[in-house]
Amino acid sequence: MALIVQKYGGTSVGSIEQIRKVAERVLESYREGNRMVVVLSAMAGQTDNLIRLAYQMTDEPDARELDVLMATGEQITVALFAMAVKSLGYDALSLLAFQAAIQTDRLYGKAHIQAIDTRRVREELEKNRILAVAGFQGLDGAGNITTLGRGGSDTTAVALAAALEADVCEIFTDVDGVYTTDPGICPKARKMEAVSYEEMLEMASLGAKVLEIRAVEFAKKFNVPIHVRSTFSKERGTMVVAETKDMEKVLVSGVAYNKNEARVTIKKVPDQPGVAASIFQPVFESGIIVDMIVQNTSEDGITDLTFTVPKPDFLKTMKLVSRVAEEIRAEKVLGDEDIAKVSVIGVGMRTHAGVAMKMFETLANENINVMMISTSEIKVSCVIEEKYTELAVRVLHKAFGLENDDTDEG
Amino acid sequence: MALIVQKYGGTSVGSIEQIRKVAERVLESYREGNRMVVVLSAMAGQTDNLIRLAYQMTDEPDARELDVLMATGEQITVALFAMAVKSLGYDALSLLAFQAAIQTDRLYGKAHIQAIDTRRVREELEKNRILAVAGFQGLDGAGNITTLGRGGSDTTAVALAAALEADVCEIFTDVDGVYTTDPGICPKARKMEAVSYEEMLEMASLGAKVLEIRAVEFAKKFNVPIHVRSTFSKERGTMVVAETKDMEKVLVSGVAYNKNEARVTIKKVPDQPGVAASIFQPVFESGIIVDMIVQNTSEDGITDLTFTVPKPDFLKTMKLVSRVAEEIRAEKVLGDEDIAKVSVIGVGMRTHAGVAMKMFETLANENINVMMISTSEIKVSCVIEEKYTELAVRVLHKAFGLENDDTDEG
Numbered sequence: 001m002a003l004i005v006q007k008y009g010g011t012s013v014g015s016i017e018q019i020r021k022v023a024e025r026v027l028e029s030y031r032e033g034n035r036m037v038v039v040l041s042a043m044a045g046q047t048d049n050l051i052r053l054a055y056q057m058t059d060e061p062d063a064r065e066l067d068v069l070m071a072t073g074e075q076i077t078v079a080l081f082a083m084a085v086k087s088l089g090y091d092a093l094s095l096l097a098f099q100a101a102i103q104t105d106r107l108y109g110k111a112h113i114q115a116i117d118t119r120r121v122r123e124e125l126e127k128n129r130i131l132a133v134a135g136f137q138g139l140d141g142a143g144n145i146t147t148l149g150r151g152g153s154d155t156t157a158v159a160l161a162a163a164l165e166a167d168v169c170e171i172f173t174d175v176d177g178v179y180t181t182d183p184g185i186c187p188k189a190r191k192m193e194a195v196s197y198e199e200m201l202e203m204a205s206l207g208a209k210v211l212e213i214r215a216v217e218f219a220k221k222f223n224v225p226i227h228v229r230s231t232f233s234k235e236r237g238t239m240v241v242a243e244t245k246d247m248e249k250v251l252v253s254g255v256a257y258n259k260n261e262a263r264v265t266i267k268k269v270p271d272q273p274g275v276a277a278s279i280f281q282p283v284f285e286s287g288i289i290v291d292m293i294v295q296n297t298s299e300d301g302i303t304d305l306t307f308t309v310p311k312p313d314f315l316k317t318m319k320l321v322s323r324v325a326e327e328i329r330a331e332k333v334l335g336d337e338d339i340a341k342v343s344v345i346g347v348g349m350r351t352h353a354g355v356a357m358k359m360f361e362t363l364a365n366e367n368i369n370v371m372m373i374s375t376s377e378i379k380v381s382c383v384i385e386e387k388y389t390e391l392a393v394r395v396l397h398k399a400f401g402l403e404n405d406d407t408d409e410g
Numbered sequence: 411m412a413l414i415v416q417k418y419g420g421t422s423v424g425s426i427e428q429i430r431k432v433a434e435r436v437l438e439s440y441r442e443g444n445r446m447v448v449v450l451s452a453m454a455g456q457t458d459n460l461i462r463l464a465y466q467m468t469d470e471p472d473a474r475e476l477d478v479l480m481a482t483g484e485q486i487t488v489a490l491f492a493m494a495v496k497s498l499g500y501d502a503l504s505l506l507a508f509q510a511a512i513q514t515d516r517l518y519g520k521a522h523i524q525a526i527d528t529r530r531v532r533e534e535l536e537k538n539r540i541l542a543v544a545g546f547q548g549l550d551g552a553g554n555i556t557t558l559g560r561g562g563s564d565t566t567a568v569a570l571a572a573a574l575e576a577d578v579c580e581i582f583t584d585v586d587g588v589y590t591t592d593p594g595i596c597p598k599a600r601k602m603e604a605v606s607y608e609e610m611l612e613m614a615s616l617g618a619k620v621l622e623i624r625a626v627e628f629a630k631k632f633n634v635p636i637h638v639r640s641t642f643s644k645e646r647g648t649m650v651v652a653e654t655k656d657m658e659k660v661l662v663s664g665v666a667y668n669k670n671e672a673r674v675t676i677k678k679v680p681d682q683p684g685v686a687a688s689i690f691q692p693v694f695e696s697g698i699i700v701d702m703i704v705q706n707t708s709e710d711g712i713t714d715l716t717f718t719v720p721k722p723d724f725l726k727t728m729k730l731v732s733r734v735a736e737e738i739r740a741e742k743v744l745g746d747e748d749i750a751k752v753s754v755i756g757v758g759m760r761t762h763a764g765v766a767m768k769m770f771e772t773l774a775n776e777n778i779n780v781m782m783i784s785t786s787e788i789k790v791s792c793v794i795e796e797k798y799t800e801l802a803v804r805v806l807h808k809a810f811g812l813e814n815d816d817t818d819e820g
Contacts, residue, residue, distance in 0.1 A: 016466045050486070056426045057490050058497035065496070068504050069489035072482035076460070079479035080467050086475070087468035094478050098508050099553055120553075143509055143530075 002167040003125070004029055007039040007135065007157035011174045012231035013077050014044035022172075022231070023084035026130060030090065035125050037164065039135040039157040040081055042073025063108035067137075067147045071097070074134035074153070081132045092130040095121065097137040097145065102156065104138030104146045110287050111138055111146035112214070113155060116163040133160060151212030158215040162222035169219065169226050171211060176230035177238035178203070178210050180402040181255040185390045188403035195253060196243040200226075202345040202379040203256045216240065243347055252346035252355060252400040257393050259340045259386055261291055262314035263372070264321055265306040268331035272301075275328055279305065282320040288313040292341070292374045292381065306372060308383065311337060339371065340389040343381040344396055356380045362399040368392055412577040413535070414439055417449040417545065417567035421584045422641035423487050424454035432582075432641070433494035436540060440500065445535050447574065449545045449567040450491055452483025473518035477547075477557045481507070484544035484563070491542045502540040505531065507547040507555065512566065514548030514556045520697050521548055521556035522624070523565060526573040543570060561622035568625040572632035579629065579636050581621060586640035587648035588613070588620050590812040591665040595800045598813035605663060606653040610636075612755040612789040613666045626650065653757055662756035662765060662810040667803050669750045669796055671701055672724035673782070674731055675716040678741035682711075685738055689715065692730040698723040702751070702784045702791065716782060718793065721747060749781065750799040753791040754806055766790045772809040778802055 006026060013019045022038075030036050042050075050069050054061040061069075078094035085092035101117035124131055135153025138146045148155050154171060161169035176191065178200065183189040195203075197220035204213040210228055219226050219240065229237030247253070269275055276295070283290060293307040309317045318335050325333050342363075349355040356373075359380050363370060368391070372383035384392055397403065416436060423429050432448075440446050452460075460479050464471040471479075488504035495502035511527035534541055545563025548556045558565050564581060571579035586601065588610065593599040605613075607630035614623040620638055629636050629650065639647030657663070679685055686705070693700060703717040719727045728745050735743050759765040766783075769790050773780060778801070782793035794802055807813065 016463065020467065053426065053486070053490060054493060057430065057493050060497070061493045062496040062502075065489040065492040065502075065504055068492075068506070069486060072485050075482050075485070076463070076479055079475040080463060082475040082478075083464060083467045083471045086472040087470070092472075092475075094475055096478070096555075145506075 001033045001035065003035045003037070003164060004168055004170060005037045005039065005157050005161040005164065005166045006170045006172060007153055008041065008172045008231060009153065009174070010041040010044040010047070012172050013040055013081070016080065019043075019077065019080050020084045023081060023088060025231075027085065027088060027090060030130055035128075036130045037121065037125070037133060037160055037166070038081065038130065039133050039153055039160060040074060040077040041135050041153040043077055046073040046076065064144060067108045068145050070147050071134070071137045071145050074136050078132040078134045085130050085132075090130060091128065092132060093124055094132045094134070095124075096134045098139045098143070100133050100160075102138040102159070104140055104148070106140040106142075106144065106146065107287055108146055110149045111140070113138060113148070113159045113218075116159060118163050121160070121164065148214070151215075154212035154215035155218060158218040158224055158226065161224045162218055166224065169224050171215075171226055171228045172231040173210060173228065174231065175210060176233060176235055177228055178240070178254075180253065181393055181397045182257065185257075185393045186255075186397045189397065190402060190404040192238050192253065194239040194241055194244070194247070196247050196347050197240060198243060198378050199247075199253050199345050199347055200240045202343065202376070203254055211240070247347050249348065250346060251348040252344045252402065253348070254345045255342065255393055255396045255400070255402065256345060257340055257342045257389050259389060260311050261308040261339065261341055262311045262335065262337040263306060263308050263339050263383065264314075264317055265304060265334040265336075266321060266325055266330050266332075267304050267334065268302050269305050270301060270328060270330070271303040276305065278328060279321060279324050282324060283309070283317055286313075286316065286320065288317055292372055292383065294372050294374065308339070308341070308372070338386045339383050340386045340392075341381050341383050342389065342392045342396065343379050344400060345379040347378050349380075350377050358399060359396060362395050363392060366391055366395055411443045411445065413445045413447070413574060414578055414580060415447045415449065415567050415571040415574065415576045416580045416582060417563055418451065418582045418641060419563065419584070420451040420454040420457070422582055423450055423491070426490065429453075429487065429490050430494045433491060433498060435641070437495065437498060437500060440540055445538075447531065447535070447541045447543060447570055447576070448491065449543050449563055449570060450484060450487040451545050451563040453487055456483040456486065474554060477518045478555050480557050481544070481547040481555050484546050488542040488544045495540050495542075500540060501538065502542060503534055504542045504544070505534075506544045507549045508553070510543050510570075512548040512569070514550055514558070516550040516552075516554065516556065517697055518556055520559045521550070523548060523558070523569045523628075526569060528573050531570070531574065558624070561625075564622035564625035565628060568628040568634055568636065571634045572628055576634065579634050581625075581636055581638050582641040583620060583638065584641065585620060586643060586645055587638055588650070588664075590663065591803055591807045592667065595667075595803045596665075596807045599807065600812060600814040602648050602663065604649045604651055604654070604657070606657050606757055607650060608653060608757055608788055609657075609663050609755050610650045612753065612786070613664055621650070657757050659758065660756060661758040662754045662812065663758070664755045665752065665803050665806045665810070665812065666755060667750055667752045667799050669799060670721050671718040671749065671751055672721045672727075672745065672747040673716060673718050673749050673793065674724075674727055675714060675744040675746075676731060676735050676740050676742075677714055677744065678712050679715050680711060680738060680740070681713040686715065688738060689731060689734050692734060693719070693727055696723075696726065696730065698727055702782055702793065704782050704784065718749075718751070718782070748796045749793050750796045750802075751791050751793050752799065752802045752806065753789050754810060755789040757788050759790075760787050768809060769806065772805050773802060776801055776805055
């Protein structure tokens with residue numbers, strides 16, 4: 001008997017009929033003798049409808065109240081799912097964040113899970129109940145409803161799996177696993193059997209939409225095995241697990257891209273201690289997540305500073321940064337929304353030189369200009385013009401030998 | 411400076427535009443220096459949509475999960491309302507049942523408020539915040555979400571007003587006060603300036619839809635003055651207050667009717683101790699509210715027993731009672747859904763004989779047959795054929811001198 005946490009996303013629970021099918025699928029695992037905790041997202045479209053309501057009311061909805069509003073989406077799904085299970089003759093119970101004791105900080109819309117008191121969940125599991133936990137939502141220390149941001153249900157599922165020491169966390173989605181790159185762009189993309197937390201982390205943060213990044217962080221920290229698989233088939237998907245010896249043999253395991261970032265450049269910043277801090281402080285305080293940061297070598301005590309932020313935060317960032325730029329007497333602030341980031345990822349590159357070089361050459365061969373570079377132990381990312389995204393992904397996927405056609409070589 | 415609890419029903423908050431108007435109206439009172447607690451219902455139609463979802467899933471939705479589902483309706487309204495107030499430049503905060511600490515029993519769908527811990531509400535009022543409390547919902551002792559049944563937001567408002575010792579509880583609705591009878595049936599119906607809790611209680615329980623009966627009970631118990639008034643005008647409505655000397659001068663203050671009951675008759679019941687109890691036990695245990703009960707004088711140890719229940723509970727009641735009837739060897743069970751109850755109400759009738767007689771005569775003059783009779787200190791109710799409802803209301807309203815045309819007499 002295993003304890004399994006399953007998570008079904010919005011497209012898996014988009015209609016009454018689909019929710020009933022999910023209930024049947026959960027019951028298959030339950031009847032095999034497993035204890036089941038099921039984390040559910042809002043029905044597809046529901047979240048957008050709620051956001052639309054809020055913006056019909058006001059251009060700047062209050063962050064706390066927006067979370068109260070958004071949390072109804074998952075509440076509806078878990079209630080309907082529990083009804084479905086009960087109508088099929090099994091015992092089920094829905095639990096909202098305040099009932100499942102999912103505690104977060106107070107960063108409305110982007111809250112982080114801090115602790116889960118699993119007593120109630122364990123008690124209900126002891127009664128052989130199938131539990132439906134509302135994803136995406138939490139409660140701060142003062143009892144306010146918070147939400148974890150888009151994709152937050154993944155995090156709920158993995159955090160619950162960690163807290164419950166579940167045997168596996170199964171993430172059901174509309175794709176059948178993790179691919180070497182987006183099959184929509186590159187038809188020769190290959191489904192991976194397994195991928196390490198580190199690689200998945202880079203892939204997620206670099207734009208692969210299969211798993212939410214914080215979910216992978218949680219999984220890595222608490223060593224929760226994740227099984228990414230399709231709601232619509234029984235096929236085995238991709239395991240996301242701790243790194244194995246085997247994985248290191250592969251130089252590059254995937255190519256990711258992200259069109260959802262914008263670039264902000266501050267020209268001619270006086271290069272003094274504390275300047276970078278004063279620039280980023282208002283941005284961080286607004287809860288905006290800064291991704292890449294590049295600072296050129298200083299010349300005559302003057303430098304340029306470039307960074308990227310999510311596109312929805314672009315205008316706000318420009319406003320915040322322009323104010324600071326004036327204060328610190330920088331020359332000007334430039335912004336660019338028409339960019340994309342392409343990245344190659346692989347734990348193997350730690351022990352092999354030349355991955356970055358091969359990436360630059362491959363892009364140069366297609367006359368794609370590299371505007372920003374950022375590297376880590378297991379990935380190299382380049383910012384390029386957005387219009388070249390698909391081309392860049394395809395040529396990199398081929399260059400690193402990821403295609404599923406074995407006659408090609410990297 | 412007064413503490414005011416206001417309640418707005420579904421038709422008052424049916425759209426984004428209407429919610430914004432309600433926010434503006436609340437702000438008028440707030441700017442006059444009052445502290446405001448606003449109880450809100452679900453947007454008109456929302457509750458029906460949620461019920462429809464549940465019944466698409468299953469014919470018998472689980473009661474607990476149905477309440478989890480239904481509670482999202484008010485959650486949406488309070489979040490949108492608080493956003494509206496904030497967008498107008500004032501501070502507001504939404505509170506759900508678990509945050510406003512509204513404790514109920516566990517009778518899902520028909521729960522009763524047991525206690526309200528007002529600490530959080532008082533704290534927030536101290537900060538000069540306008541509070542938006544989700545109506546209709548509560549939390550049982552184990553932390554499960556409950557709902558109070560249709561019209562439950564009235565009860566939430568009055569219970570909060572009682573717990574907070576508010577100066578007044580204003581119930582905003584789509585009518586401008588309490589009338590001597592339904593103006594839709596009787597154009598000469600008159601709006602009352604004031605009505606006693608007792609009369610309002612009878613009117614509510616007899617089918618007048620202005621106020622929910624448990625709300626009036628709460629108000630009576632804790633002496634909360636209720637002001638029933640229109641969302642769409644500034645006009646003074648009707649005060650529901652403790653009885654005054656003045657009120658007793660009026661013999662009959664209103665005529666009510668209710669088409670939402672059905673009649674169940676058990677023929678030839680052995681008239682033994684405990685028989686009535688064994689008949690009603692399964693009905694009560696199902697949470698079905700039995701209204702009138704009439705038992706004829708026994709003849710040869712055999713009697714007939716008739717009672718009424720809400721129409722939606724009719725089929726379930728017939729099933730439950732038929733089972734018991736067999737056990738106790740009663741002859742048969744008859745049911746009739748085509749009935750209506752008409753009632754005359756007035757604290758004045760306590761000290762005047764002849765109200766019942768006048769009522770029977772008035773109905774007899776129109777050849778309306780009286781099928782059941784039930785009396786209390788301040789009302790007389792008759793069950794008649796449903797098709798005569800409107801006629802009965804009109805002739806009774808005239809007979810007791812309630813018309814707004816002063817030349818008529820009772």
